[in-house]
Amino acid sequence: MTRMHNPPHPGEVLREYLGTITVTEAAVKLRVNRVTLSRVVTGSSGISADMAYRLADAFGTSPELWAGMQLQYDLHHASKLKRPKIERLAA
Template sequence: MTRMHNPPHPGEVIREYLGDMTVTEAASRLSVSRVTLQRVVDGAAGVSPDMAYRLGTALRTSPELWAGMQLQYDLYQAGKIKRTNVERIAA
């Protein structure tokens, strides 16, 4: 699997899916707090496995879509960090 160059945070995509719906209304439909969903939409929090299932059900997508999107974002961000003193374990 190739990594996407600078993938978007899943919150950006959620915002597009919501269209004109408010975060408050969407949070109510997802049965999460407005603050919880707002943090994801703003990119301040990631999509948890539970949230991935909620989004999958509500938006008629798969939970794997949201979890995968979060993983791609997290891997890209982690790849920008310089790591020192890491030694190989296997040949």
């Protein structure tokens, strides 16, 4: 898997998928709380595995699409963190 340079939060992509559908309408269709969906769309929360399946069903995509976007986003931001040097474990 190639890493994307500064990938967007999946909520930004979801916002495009929603088009003119409001967060409230989409939350009802997805059977989730409006606040939960709003937090994803605004980038305050990530996409869980359950949400990935719901979005896949709603938009005719795959859950891997949504989970993969979240993973790329998380890995990109994790790569920016300072961490201690880790020695290799003997195999």
